[in-house]
Amino acid sequence: xxxxxxxxxxxxxxxxxxxxxxxxxxxxxxxxxxxxxxxxxxxxxxxxxxxxxxxxxxxxxxxxxxxxxxxxxxxxxxxxxxxxxxxxxxxxxxxxxxxxxxxxxxxxxxxxxxxxxxxxxxxxxxxxxxxxxxxxxxxxxxxxxxxxxxxxxxxxxxxxxxxxxxxxxxxxxxxxxxxxxxxxxxxxxxxxxxxxxxxxxxx
Amino acid sequence: xxxxxxxxxxxxxxxxxxxxxxxxxxxxxxxxxxxxxxxxxxxxxxxxxxxxxxxxxxxxxxxxxxxxxxxxxxxxxxxxxxxxxxxxxxxxxxxxxxxxxxxxxxxxxxxxxxxxxxxxxxxxxxxxxxxxxxxxxxxxxxxxxxxxxxxxxxxxxxxxxxxxxxxxxxxxxxxxxxxxxxxxxxxxxxxxxxxxxxxxxxx
Numbered sequence: 001x002x003x004x005x006x007x008x009x010x011x012x013x014x015x016x017x018x019x020x021x022x023x024x025x026x027x028x029x030x031x032x033x034x035x036x037x038x039x040x041x042x043x044x045x046x047x048x049x050x051x052x053x054x055x056x057x058x059x060x061x062x063x064x065x066x067x068x069x070x071x072x073x074x075x076x077x078x079x080x081x082x083x084x085x086x087x088x089x090x091x092x093x094x095x096x097x098x099x100x101x102x103x104x105x106x107x108x109x110x111x112x113x114x115x116x117x118x119x120x121x122x123x124x125x126x127x128x129x130x131x132x133x134x135x136x137x138x139x140x141x142x143x144x145x146x147x148x149x150x151x152x153x154x155x156x157x158x159x160x161x162x163x164x165x166x167x168x169x170x171x172x173x174x175x176x177x178x179x180x181x182x183x184x185x186x187x188x189x190x191x192x193x194x195x196x197x198x199x200x201x202x203x
Numbered sequence: 204x205x206x207x208x209x210x211x212x213x214x215x216x217x218x219x220x221x222x223x224x225x226x227x228x229x230x231x232x233x234x235x236x237x238x239x240x241x242x243x244x245x246x247x248x249x250x251x252x253x254x255x256x257x258x259x260x261x262x263x264x265x266x267x268x269x270x271x272x273x274x275x276x277x278x279x280x281x282x283x284x285x286x287x288x289x290x291x292x293x294x295x296x297x298x299x300x301x302x303x304x305x306x307x308x309x310x311x312x313x314x315x316x317x318x319x320x321x322x323x324x325x326x327x328x329x330x331x332x333x334x335x336x337x338x339x340x341x342x343x344x345x346x347x348x349x350x351x352x353x354x355x356x357x358x359x360x361x362x363x364x365x366x367x368x369x370x371x372x373x374x375x376x377x378x379x380x381x382x383x384x385x386x387x388x389x390x391x392x393x394x395x396x397x398x399x400x401x402x403x404x405x406x
Contacts, residue, residue, distance in 0.1 A: 103321070
């Protein structure tokens with residue numbers, strides 16, 4: 001039980017896939033323009049990561065060593081197709097915005113990386129905890145970046161049709177924050193902040 | 204001829220896959236610490252990308268479309284093609300040119316999870332993912348020109364970035380920002396510069 005909790009917890013900060021392991025960066029930077037997009041992308045990744053971890057952990061004893069990568073990729077691709085078609089059918093506006101990033105979850109290094117490094121060597125429950133933890137770590141970073149970028153870039157946060165924050169009268173939002181360079185700046189500074197905090201704690 | 208040139212330019216500069224489209228950031232930050240390795244990686248990418256687009260285009264137009272399976276099977280089909288192709292290319296290069304294999308051998312397996320290859324292949328059969336001003340499907344020469352543009356754009360960005368990062372190793376940067384965080388902020392500045400190409404030739 002403690003072991004499972006540890007597997008879950010490590011994904012949040014210590015082995016956060018984005019800020020610490022530096023994998024799965026592309027999608028994180030691209031979709032964090034708005035809080036809503038960030039949440040949808042985050043939940044898609046949690047779903048694919050957890051399901052593929054469970055399936056790969058179940059079949060880990062019967063998969064031949066040499067053919068494992070193509071087999072893992074096919075498992076992952078099936079779950080990605082489920083997400084792709086579901087979003088397209090039920091959330092067309094969100095699908096329009098996330099666009100190419102949903103199919104690209106297949107080649108998101110987080111998922112293949114966890115399948116290879118964790119799920120193919122550990123029992124089902126631990127793999128599930130690992131998938132949930134890493135996925136949640138990914139989603140929380142996405143959420144933080146989405147909040148920072150949407151608030152500073154547009155002066156307001158609009159999620160699921162409700163206006164949560166409205167700061168437009170107080171400053172002129174720099175549009176660059178919701179564009180491409182803003183993502184790099186936000187992520188770089190976030191990483192620097194985490195380094196700074198850890199350095200202070202270590203002292 | 205002019206159309207091919209514009210297509211190349213659109214993929215190469217205006218929609219630069221790394222700095223504007225945020226695709227393939229993992230190898231970008233992973234191997235861009237030395238100029239030499241980044242050149243090896245980009246040569247392998249150009250080669251695999253051109254091959255992958257050709258094969259995916261053929262499979263899409265002659266197999267998936269006639270069987271009406273395109274929407275459901277394109278993700279698993281393309282990723283399997285890419286994975287198989289990478290293995291195949293590795294074997295052929297090892298046999299034909301050991302020197303070339305030594306130069307780019309270690310980068311080849313990494314390319315399977317390089318999202319740029321899947322993205323370029325998908326874009327060339329399902330145009331519109333990147334919201335270029337192209338309403339028709341690509342014919343095979345156009346798909347090839349487009350892919351080459353993407354791959355050369357990858358090369359330009361990664362080699363340029365490696366050269367800058369070599370200098371940044373010795374620059375006086377505040378502690379918590381050393382290494383990756385400053386690299387991200389640098390990428391933000393480079394992305395800002397590339398945004399200047401937007402609108403060139405009305406693309």
